[in-house]
Amino acid sequence: MRAAHLLLASTLSVGALAYVAGAPAPPVAAASQVTTPREKDSVRFAIIGDTGTGTSSQYQVGEQLTMARQMFPFEFVIMLGDNIYGSERPQDFVTKFEKPYKALLDAKVPFYAALGNHDDPTQRYYKPFNMNGERYYTFSKGAARFFVLDSNYMDQAQLKWLEEQLSRATDRWKIAYFHHPLYSSGEKHGSEIDLRTQVEPLFMKYGVDVVFAGHEHFYERIKPQNGIYYFIEGGSAKLRKGDIRKGALTAAGFDTDFTFMLAELGKDAMQFQVLSRNGKPIDSGSLPLAEEPKKAAETKPSSR
Amino acid sequence: MMRTLLVLGLMVFSIGVAAQQKAPVNPVAQEMVDYHKRIDAYMKVRDEATKNLPDQKETGDPAKISAREKALGQAIAKARVAAKPGDVFGEEMSIYLKKALAEDWKSRSPADRKALFEELPKGLKLGVNQTYPTTLPLVSVPARLLARLPMLPETLEYRLIDRYFLLRDRDANLIVDVLTDVYPTRDR
Numbered sequence: 001m002r003a004a005h006l007l008l009a010s011t012l013s014v015g016a017l018a019y020v021a022g023a024p025a026p027p028v029a030a031a032s033q034v035t036t037p038r039e040k041d042s043v044r045f046a047i048i049g050d051t052g053t054g055t056s057s058q059y060q061v062g063e064q065l066t067m068a069r070q071m072f073p074f075e076f077v078i079m080l081g082d083n084i085y086g087s088e089r090p091q092d093f094v095t096k097f098e099k100p101y102k103a104l105l106d107a108k109v110p111f112y113a114a115l116g117n118h119d120d121p122t123q124r125y126y127k128p129f130n131m132n133g134e135r136y137y138t139f140s141k142g143a144a145r146f147f148v149l150d151s152n153y154m155d156q157a158q159l160k161w162l163e164e165q166l167s168r169a170t171d172r173w174k175i176a177y178f179h180h181p182l183y184s185s186g187e188k189h190g191s192e193i194d195l196r197t198q199v200e201p202l203f204m205k206y207g208v209d210v211v212f213a214g215h216e217h218f219y220e221r222i223k224p225q226n227g228i229y230y231f232i233e234g235g236s237a238k239l240r241k242g243d244i245r246k247g248a249l250t251a252a253g254f255d256t257d258f259t260f261m262l263a264e265l266g267k268d269a270m271q272f273q274v275l276s277r278n279g280k281p282i283d284s285g286s287l288p289l290a291e292e293p294k295k296a297a298e299t300k301p302s303s304r
Numbered sequence: 305m306m307r308t309l310l311v312l313g314l315m316v317f318s319i320g321v322a323a324q325q326k327a328p329v330n331p332v333a334q335e336m337v338d339y340h341k342r343i344d345a346y347m348k349v350r351d352e353a354t355k356n357l358p359d360q361k362e363t364g365d366p367a368k369i370s371a372r373e374k375a376l377g378q379a380i381a382k383a384r385v386a387a388k389p390g391d392v393f394g395e396e397m398s399i400y401l402k403k404a405l406a407e408d409w410k411s412r413s414p415a416d417r418k419a420l421f422e423e424l425p426k427g428l429k430l431g432v433n434q435t436y437p438t439t440l441p442l443v444s445v446p447a448r449l450l451a452r453l454p455m456l457p458e459t460l461e462y463r464l465i466d467r468y469f470l471l472r473d474r475d476a477n478l479i480v481d482v483l484t485d486v487y488p489t490r491d492r
Contacts (some may be wrong), residue, residue, distance in 0.1 A: 087439050090367040117441045121474050122373055127364040154447040156455055180444060190415065198447040 033281050034071040035273055039266040043142040043173070044073065047261035048236035049080030049214025050116065052096040057258045058237035060277040062100035065260055068275060069104070072262050075141065076109060077101070080214030080233060081116025081151075081179030083129065088120050097128070100237075112139060115150050116179040116214060138165050144173035144265045147208070151178040154198055162199065166206035173265045173289065174208045181213035181232045183222045185250045186243050189215055203228055209290055210263075210270060218244055218255035219274055221283060225249075229270070229287050235259045252283045335396040336454055342392050346384075346480060347457060350473070353383035360475065376476035381433040384480075389432055392471055392481040401453070405469060405486045408449045416446075420464055420487070428466045434479050436463070436472055 037044055046065055051058055065077070084096050098105060105111075105128065113129035115121060124131040131137055135150040136158050147165060150158060166174065181189075182196040192215075203211065204226050214234035222230035235258050244253040258277040263270055273284040357379065360372055390398060409417065423441050436442070443464050453462055456471075460480065463470040464487075471481040 088366070088370070090365070090370065093366040117444055120373075120438070120442075120477065122360075122369050122477070125360050125362050125369050126366055127362045133360070133362055152442055152444045153450070153461055155450050155461075157458065189419065194416070194446045194448045198451070 033275065033279050034068045034262065035271070035284065036071055037073070037264050038271055039264070041142065042267075043144045043265040044075055045141070045263055046074045046077045047080065047177075047212055047231070047233050047263060048077060049179075049212075049232075050082040050217055050234040051079060051100070051237045052082060052084035052092075052118070053237040054085075054092070054096040054100075055237060057239070057277060058096070058100045061236050061258050061260050062103070064275060064277055064279055065101070066103040067279070068260075068262060069107075069109070072264075072273075074109070074262060077104065077111045078146070078148075078177055078212065079111055079113040079129070080177055080212055081114045082118045082214060082234075082238070083113050083116065083123060084120075085118050085238075088123075093126065112146065112148060114148050114178050115152060117152050121150075136161065138169075140171060142265070143171055143267075144175055145169045145171035147174070147176040149176065149178035149199070151180040151192070151195055151213075154195055159198060159202070163202055163206075166202055166208070169206070172267075173210075173270075174206065175210050175212070175265075176203060176208050177212040179213060180215050181220075181230070181234075182211065183225055183230050183249050184213075184216050184232055185220060185222075185245050185247055185253060186216040186218065186232075186240070187245050188217075188240055188243050191249075200226065200228075207290065210287070212261075216240070216243065218253065219259040219261075219282060220244060220250060220254075221252040221285075222249050223251045227290055231261065231272075233259065233261050233274075254282045331396070332400060335394070335400065339392075339394055339397045339454060342394060343456065343460070346392055347459065349383050350380050350459070350476075353379040373475060373477050376473070377435055377478040380473060380476050380478055380480075384433060387432045387480075389482050389484070391432070393483060397454075398483055401469065401483060402486060404452050405449070408446065408452065409487060411448075412446075420446075421466070424466060426466065428468070430465065430468050430470070430479060430482060432479055432482055435477050436465075436470070436479060438477065440465070 084092055110130055111128060113131055115123060115135060121135055123129055124133050124135055136148060138145060138147050147162065149162065180192040180195055182200060183191050208228060210229045212231050212233060214232065216232050216234045217238040217240035218235045220232040237258065239258055241256055244250065244255045246253060259274055259282055261272060261274050263272045268289050270287045274282040276282055354376055357372065357375055363369060393401060420443060424443065445462055445464060459474060461472050461474050463472045467485050467487050469483040469486040470479050473480050
């Protein structure tokens with residue numbers, strides 16, 4: 001039996017800070033700040049979003065990712081969309097993806113991309129993004145199944161596919177990720193309520209545990225909604241300083257420097273840690289795995 | 305008795321004839337059927353025009369992806385050189401789509417409306433057989449709106465940009481059809 005997520009607001013253990021405002025910290029070595037994995041057979045991965053700028057900040061996050069992997073050997077990286085900003089000439093794929101993450105690509109670390117609103121859907125044919133030529137797709141790693149959606153175009157065909165895939169998934173962890181956040185405290189964009197009405201009922205019905213999104217150029221951990229953990233990591237190369245309007249949704253937020261996430265899916269909990277491009281710890285915690293599918297209206301969803 | 309039965313029989317027959325003469329025709333349903341026929345016709349032209357191009361496979365070389373996208377677009381545009389706005393949407397469907405878009409627009413908050421134009425320049429000039437501007441973001445089509453629109457094959461998609469509603473060939477990055485002035489300028 002899977003226990004409801006509702007207790008987690010009071011039971012989860014979260015480190016670092018609840019909300020940070022101010023100037024970024026001076027550079028520190030990432031390796032000393034990263035927490036090592038807790039379990040032997042866990043699923044370990046990194047999360048980056050809104051990356052494809054080709055700017056120095058993207059390269060700095062890339063370097064920190066490489067350093068962090070020495071302490072936290074993640075197996076793969078998920079990309080939350082806006083993988084290539086602006087022009088998508090062949091050289092853009094080099095300067096906005098291959099070079100910033102060269103060390104990881106050389107180490108054969110696979111990347112699994114979702115499409116953002118700045119991405120041409122033909123990116124799904126770009127082999128290093130591992131999308132198998134599909135706008136939306138699923139893959140499994142250990143005890144986890146990932147559902148990668150195209151939130152730019154949530155048509156009926158995709159919704160039908162999502163329900164079919166979720167209904168047949170028996171994995172311990174169900175993780176969904178896509179570009180547009182269902183919940184957000186960002187002033188610029190805010191929550192994607194339209195999208196939420198379409199996909200969240202499916203997430204609840206079939207027990208999705210964690211949802212990652214980008215689009216907002218900051219990091220935010222949302223207070224659990226309807227038993228689901230929501231994260232925004234859209235600040236891995238773009239930053240919208242001071243955009244978070246801390247409110248009822250925000251469990252933690254950081255909008256003053258570039259960030260990336262590391263996650264570990266264990267037997268009973270997900271460990272996560274968030275680091276800045278300088279290696280400074282921003283947020284961390286342990287989120288217990290739910291033991292039963294979510295029920296509608298357990299918690300009234302917040303909206304902006 | 306015989307006479308009564310005859311009268312009743314005639315009445316039933318008359319009602320049947322009347323029902324046949326006024327067989328209920330749902331004009332929207334009929335237009336949907338016609339619309340899908342026009343979509344199928346586009347797909348036939350597309351398939352014929354691109355049959356000699358290699359299938360797109362995953363590749364680590366983005367140059368191959370962009371070259372194929374360009375070749376697809378050129379082949380389709382050449383095969384539809386006389387295409388003009390409304391050829392695929394059709395007159396009746398254009399009315400239906402504009403109505404659906406207007407109703408959706410009315411239902412949205414000012415913030416929602418603003419999001420539809422985010423990061424886009426004003427005053428774009430777009431037309432059939434043009435490529436979608438490659439450096440501009442693709443505006444997300446609201447999921448609630450998509451649920452109201454007729455479904456398309458995976459090759460095609462609806463897109464909103466500026467005041468245009470587009471039918472776009474996804475892999476060719478080509479504008480297949482266009483509806484103009486779908487949103488009011490004053491609300492931007």
